[in-house]
Amino acid sequence: MAKERPKLQDDQRNKVAQWLLEHSSEGNLRHGAKKEAALHFKVNLKTIWRIWSQVSNQRASGVPVQEKKLKPHTNAIKPFLTTQNKLCRLRWSLKQLSGVSEDGFIPFQSMYNTIHIDEKWFYLTKTNDRYYFMPDEEEPHRTCKSKRHIEKIMFMCAAARPIIDEDGTVIFDGKLGIYPFITTEPTQRNSKNRVKGTLEVKAIAAITKPIIRDCLIKQMVLDFMAKWPKTSSKHIYIQQDNAKPHIQANDPEFQAVANTNGFKFQLVCQPANSPDTNVNDLGFFRAIQSLKDQKPAKNVEELLENVKAAYEEYPPEKLNNVFLTLQGCYQEIIKCKGGNNYKIPHMNKERLSRQGMLPRCIQVEESLVKEGLEFLQMESSEEGEILRLEDVIEGLNEVLLID
Structure with a gap:
């Protein structure tokens, strides 16, 4: 080497x-x-x-010659937020509060009745990778048809908050399924690897609204009903982003399935340009990617197996930590008045968990919530926006209501 x-x-x-x-x-x-x-x-x-x-x-x-090492720029570029985006993010974050004040603090909702869904491309391999070898070990020979066009598959991932009791027993792991967008087609000609007519798995390149609708109605909702814990509320919110292929909340085909077997599923769209309000984008996808890369894949079938195995191997305790990080982001959004100029907060969750002090929900200062509500009402100049402010403050303590 x-x-x-x-x-x-x-x-x-x-x-x-x-x-x-x-x-x-x-x-x-x-x-x-x-x-x-x-x-x-x-x-x-x-x-x-x-x-x-x-x-x-x-x-x-004309300046003196002086050489310094160029430091790499590590800060990711955050999306540009308009005033309307910021107000939407602030309103969304305030709605996540439970409305019950405890000694000057208001906790966020438990989020046990929310499912976060999102899509991600997973590649067969990476262009560059790092390996550690023994002195007498040979380097592996990696090849592909084109490093600019590596095979990939898009997956739809669904994650809910795990339910873990005080003793650390996992009652519900929160992993409701990960669904690949693939199709099987017969091969058109013979080759040294397979005969003509052999069914071959291929990725669906163009993900359209009918494909998303079929995946959500014919697979995901049915799995949600089968895997959902019996003791949890059956009024469930499915949170998605604002991608064009996603269906609307009032889609008639979705509504026909969403209100059956005693369940009531409701589609909600997160604020625009806000990946930090979805647990998949916030940390779950990165963890699955890291676990998946530990296992090499030579074809699409092995890629499917590796991604599904990584999804199942991820510990529910860490998935629960991602939901706490999500609540921390909500708190930072309120502090920034709906902006995104903040760093993802850390609270040493692993240490708190070992000490038995990990909170179920993060609490926000009452004064901070009041400042956010005042800013929201002040910036909402149109009458319709001001009237909808009542939906935001509904359920909060009377002390927080703004005259």
Whole structure:
């Protein structure tokens, strides 16, 4: 296995820059100087190119030549939020409160009657990967038809909040199913791998509204009814994002199935540009991806098995922690008046769980809720928006009502 080249410090980068300047004339390096510098300082040729490019730009700008290591930009770009988006996010977060004040604090709802659904692409393999080998171990030889067009399958994932009693016994794991969008087609010709007419699993490339409707009505809702704990409320909210293929809440075909067997399913759409309000986007998908990558897949069938196995292997206790993180995001949204200029909060949930102090719901200061309601009413200039504010504050303590 090839050894990793050492990373240059600032003083070493300055030495490289000075060496290049000494071997240049009128801003031009002599032929072969970059390769000599790479060999002399034992670094990659691309590193020399980058240093010389920065030196040339500094000389052209008339500033002193000084090389510093470029720090990678790790902050993800957050979506742009309009004023209407912010008000919608704030209103959504306030609606998640239970409305029961305890010593100046208001807890969020338990969320045991909410199912979060969302889609994600899972790839057969990654373009780059990292392996650790023993000194006498051979490197695996990975190949694919095209690294720009790696096979992938879209899955619809459904997750509810797990029910765990005080003794740590899992009553309901919250994992209601993960559904691939695939089709089986007979092969058109013979090959060395299979004969003509063999059924082959393929991904559905275009996910349309009829496909989403069939998946939701013919598979998901039926599974929800079969797996839903008997002691939980049968009035269930299915939260989805605002993707165009998703069906409307009043879809007649969905309504025909949603109110059967004593269940009442209600579709709700989360605020626009708000992946931090869905447990799948917030952490569940990343965990499944990490577990799935631990098992190699050579074909689509193995990819299906690995994704489903990763979904089932994920511990319910950690899924419950994601719901607590979701409530923490709601609290930050209220603090930011509906904005997204905050970091995902951490509360050492693993340590609190070991100590038996993990809360069932996060509590918000009463004064913070009142500030959010005042801001929401002040910014809602249209009469219709102000009237709908009553829906937001319904169930909260009278002390929070704004005149």
